Amino acid sequence: MERWNNKVAVVTGASAGIGSAASVDLVKAGMKVVALARREDKLSELKRTLPSHLQKKFHVMKCDVANEAEVIKVFQWIESNVGVIHVLVNNAGIQKKNYLMGKGNSKDIRDVVDINLMGAVFCVREAYQQMKAHNIKGHIILINSIFGHSVPVIPNTELNIYFATKHAVTAMTETYRQEFSNDGTDVKITSLSPGAVDTDILPDTLKAAPAFPMLNCEDISGGILYCISTPPHVQVHEIIIRPLHEKL
Secondary structure (H helix, E strand, C coil), rough: CHHCCEEEEEEEEEHHHHHHHHHHHHHHHHCCEEEEECCCHHHHCCCCCCCHHCCCCCEEECCCCHHHHHHHHHHHHHHHHHHCCEEEEEECCCCCCCCCCCCCHHHHHHHHHHHHHHHHHHHHHHHHHHHHHHHCCCEEEEECCCHHHHCCCCCCCCCCCCHHHHHHHHHHHHHHHHHHHCCCCCCEEEEECCCCCCCCCHHHHHHHCCCCCCCCCCHHHHHHHHHCCCCCCCCCCCEEECCCCCCC
């Protein structure tokens, strides 16, 4: 982590769950962190939990990653006021409880696609363009899911278009890997796919299942630190972190 000392890391969806844990661990590891989310009040609460010397390196900004114009504006502000982005943790994601074939579900489907998929496209593009312009050997982490590799049979769990967006992240990771290399940069890309994690996004029907093992958010944050700590010539393309005895 020494080479990332005082470098800028941006974390989306940082107001809770994995994003919150990653933001805290990255600033504790010596980076300047910009935590983004729609709930700015939650970001400010998180900042206040940090020691004063870390609060100075922890910046919070309201950002709806589904809004392209807002993403562009926020990322430009980061470059001008905090520094060039070296690490992006694209974590923002939602799921809506609604069946794909359900009536009147268009808004739910669009919301999930806009945040889980288009939000990633917008944020990765803006971070990468900064890295390339400044010849930064940066690292982009896409928080994926084991649901991005298979569609399990889960009775009565209405995850809508969520599975499809996570499969898209898997495909995007390989597309980015090829594009970054063909573009002549040394920017790394990693898809990090957690199994069940104890966050708000996990359906209550799963949490309530007997003997249902779950990871903590800090387990995933530790995986992020591992990935960005690898030597410059090593790229962890895909990492899956699952709780012991998971049945999904």
